[in-house]
Amino acid sequence: MFLVVNAFLMLIAAYGNLVLLTLTTIMEVIVVCFLLSTLGRLPYQLEVAMLSLFAIICLYGTLASLLNCIFSKKLLPLGPALIKNNKKKEAAPTTPCPVASSRGTSGLLKIAKLLENGVCGIPTDTVYALAASCKNPSAIEKIYNIKDRPAEKPICICISSVEQLVAAKPPFSPLLWEFMRNVYPGGISCIVPKGDWLFKLGVGPAYDRVGTKESIMIRVPDHTVTAHLCDITGPLAITSANPSGEPDSTHHDMVIDRLGHKIQGVLCDGESNEVVASTVVNCLKINEGTITILREGCVPAAKVRQIFERVKNSML
Template sequence: MISDQPELALDRIECAARTLGAGGLVAFPTETVYGLGADAENVGAVERVFAVKGRPTTHPLIVHLGGAHQLAEWAADVPDTAHLIAERFWPGPLTLVLRRADRVPRAVTGGLDTVALRVPNHPVALETLTAFGGGVAAPSANRFGEVSPTTARHVREGLGADVDYVLDGGPCSVGVESTIVDLTGEPAILRPGGVSREDLEHVLGRAVSVRAKSAVRVPGQFPSHYAPRARVLLVEPDRVLDNAELLVGRGRRVGVLLPPEFAGDAASCSARHVIAVPDSAAQYAQRLYEFLHDFDRHECEVIVASLPSPEGIGSAIADRLGRAAGPRDQASRDSDRFNGR
């Protein structure tokens, strides 16, 4: 059953919880992106998540909880650091990687002895998790490697009838996935996201490393990820317009993510679709995936963009754009190669 009603009635929460309890898949809103949820202890339901997404079964899922009080039920040997971080950032866009408790199926963890846990900061998600009572394993509600959904419409367009129930909670407020922090050793960020490195360091009172590679597999580590159908070309900010015009001259259908400092030049750009990036990094993050979806709707072949400053949530934006621009296959790389790339 697919829900198309925007109202957040209690019966819709209960319907979502019942669907999860029956082994079904529920797309639900969080503050970051929409998740494709299944009962984390139902191996058959979890395996269906992987099948619907087309996701490698070795790629772990995040287990969503209704509150920090459930942490010890899902993780073993929880360090004080985990409680400190959870107290400050949960509910919120931060995921903790810890040793898994026995109740966590290896189907959820990709065969690893670690589990990724978070408490989302969205009233609909929290009500659903409370009504369900258990953990919900959920990646983003889209096909693997594609742009994450930040509205219920994105979910329906991407997954269609493969989802048993879509719970519409409006657009996501953060817009990029959670920060993932490995706490199985010294704290380290494995994926930048909605909580900045600076905020995490402030709470911990120490420097926190960011690992490009880790023995602990977590979501979002593939070189090509979060990718629209259009190719993404990253150049220096002052080269965005020149590269866009070069591609237009070659007959390409071009989209442009125009840096804020060049917003005044948008009207003079002959690209098919031009989006001026918001001045606020938080607003940019919130709308980044909306922008990428929009370029696909305009049937752009290539998107010309630049990376923002990596401070704060800008680090997450840069990570997502970098992976959206990652290599897909040799043929497409060759077809998109030109001066300035």
């Protein structure tokens, strides 16, 4: 009975590793030795040798498994499986465009490379967006075709931080600067006066393809992945990643399913932080003491006005 059970264990061990197979094999020999010992036909030296070998392999297997587990490396080899499992692994689902994970730098670099010549879906602090490099006006044109977006609707730009904006030295009033410092980064988009300062920001080649003739909408998402991506690529022209008139995309799978066949890649970040887009604030008349909420999004209009009033009163 013991011989049959151990033979079965040997078969299982053959799918494991060489150390485990050797151990079960010696166990089988030891069982045979015990049977011969009862018949008085086993040399004492062979029995001692088998038990010693069994103890050594047990010690080695235990030590190797422990070290390999602790350090997540194969510090001590356990040997290959004698019998290979030839069962085919399920093929990974194919996607209509390249995808990359936001969890690694390699993913960001992959999408940054694709953005040099095309359009990609990216996560933000609100919903997913379609992005194109401001160094590539033709890619921005593609966004309009991909979304079936009306030509009269301007596209905003996304940057990594207020400091990036400060470096471009736009001639904003102290009130506008203070307001932006209080709402950025976050789910608010500010419409500000357009000007040559955009060239210093890195928008040069796409100057005529973003915003309107007089104004530009700026996003500074409160999202580490998006900020790092903008640091790599420079300013990005962005708009929500959905066909015009349809609900926003709140997961990278939605972007892939709806627009994957039209874009060059998707940066996958799972569920979005919000289910609606950013709140759009017109700041063109901020020096006159007023702002206008053009679209109420993830940040309530009442909260935006509360922030503005607090900032305005602090500067009196």
